[in-house]
Amino acid sequence: xxxxxxxxxxxxxxxxxxxxxxxxxxxxHNNMFWYRQDLGHGLRLIHYSYGVQDTNKGExxxxxxxxxxxxxxxxxxxxSAASSQTSVYFxxxxxxxxxxxxxxxxxxxxx
Amino acid sequence: KQExxxxxxxxxxxxxxxxxxxxxxTDSAIYNLQWFRQDPGKGLTSLLLIQSSQREQTSGRLxxxxxxxxxxxxxxxxASQPGDSATYLCAVGMNYGGSQGNLIFGKGTKLxxxx
Numbered sequence: 001x002x003x004x005x006x007x008x009x010x011x012x013x014x015x016x017x018x019x020x021x022x023x024x025x026x027x028x029h030n031n032m033f034w035y036r037q038d039l040g041h042g043l044r045l046i047h048y049s050y051g052v053q054d055t056n057k058g059e060x061x062x063x064x065x066x067x068x069x070x071x072x073x074x075x076x077x078x079x080s081a082a083s084s085q086t087s088v089y090f091x092x093x094x095x096x097x098x099x100x101x102x103x104x105x106x107x108x109x110x111x
Numbered sequence: 112k113q114e115x116x117x118x119x120x121x122x123x124x125x126x127x128x129x130x131x132x133x134x135x136x137t138d139s140a141i142y143n144l145q146w147f148r149q150d151p152g153k154g155l156t157s158l159l160l161i162q163s164s165q166r167e168q169t170s171g172r173l174x175x176x177x178x179x180x181x182x183x184x185x186x187x188x189x190a191s192q193p194g195d196s197a198t199y200l201c202a203v204g205m206n207y208g209g210s211q212g213n214l215i216f217g218k219g220t221k222l223x224x225x226x
Contacts, residue, residue, distance in 0.1 A: 033213065042218040043155075043200070058213075090154060097162070098143045098204050100214060102154040 003027075006091050006103040014111055019078040021106045023091030029101075031094040032074040034058075034066065036087040037105075043090070049074055081110045113138045117201055117217035124191055125225050132186040132220045134201030139179045142204040145214065146175050146186050149198045158199075159186070191224045198222070 004025040013019050025032065034046040045058030047066040055066050063085060065077045078085055091103040114137045124130050134144070143162050147155040159168045159175040161184070167176040174187040188195060198221045202214035 035216075040218075043202075043216040045213065045215075048213055092155075097160065098145075099157055099160045100145060100147075100155075100202070101157060102147075104154045105152075 004091060004093055004101055004103040006089075006106045008106060009104065010107045012109045012111065013081050015081060015083060017081050019081050019108065021076045021078075021089055021091075021108070023074045023076065023103060024072055025091075025093045025101075026072065027093055027095075027101070028071055029093035029095060030071065032068070033092045033094070033100070034064070034074065034076045035090045035092065036060065037090060038087050046076065046089075047074075078108075081108075083110050086110045113141075113203060113205060113215045115201060115203055115215050115217040117199075117220050119220060120218070121221040121223070123223040123225060126191060126193060128191050128224075130188050130191055130222075132188070132199050132201075132222070134184040134186070134217055136182045136184075136203050136215075138205070139182055140205065141179065144175075144177055144184050145202050145204070146173075146184075147200045147202065149200060149219070155200065188222075191222075193224045193226050196222055196224050 007022045030051045033048040035043045037043045044060045046064050049055050049068040089106045092100050094100045116135045145160045146158045149155045161168050161177045172189040177184045198219040200219040202216045204214050
């Protein structure tokens with residue numbers, strides 16, 4: 001079955017370190033997204049991509065970057081991790097109709 | 112700016128009851144609306160997708176309706192079961208170019224179905 005996988009599922013890091021969260025989907029979807037989920041804020045869009053070499057900023061993009069070198073992968077990089085970036089991160093991809101499919105999430109703790 | 116609101120934030124019902132979850136949005140220029148289920152510590156599972164031209168969608172015991180003009184959607188769950196306990200999220204896709212899948216989420220309704 002096609003799926004979307006995230007790694008690592010859990011990570012603890014220190015302030016100032018660079019962190020990369022991986023996202024891989026096997027549906028061959030062009031559209032991919034990164035969200036973060038926090039208590040009191042719900043899900044907020046970080047970055048998104050509509051195809052290879054295309055990346056766009058979402059609502060809360062400061063301190064994050066993405067790259068899209070192929071259809072399957074959209075890694076999310078935190079250039080210099082901050083405590084405010086402690087969160088659960090979800091990767092998603094969507095069909096041409098806009099139906100969104102999510103990964104299981106990556107829980108990041110920045111100490 | 113689009114805002115999506117879900118009321119109530121939490122709901123507890125006895126098993127077997129029919130129930131309705133509410134979602135409202137401030138900007139009616141939506142591309143679609145999607146309902147998700149999230150279990151604790153898990154990702155989101157898509158339940159129903161309603162395109163802007165549709166009024167409702169059904170899947171098993173679930174029925175979602177959409178009224179764009181009033182900025183409302185409801186998720187109807189028939190004959191609720193303890194396994195339906197989860198957080199239900201509503202999300203809208205905005206109607207500007209190339210935005211398929213770029214959703215704005217409500218904060219969810221946490222449903223508890225008691226045996």
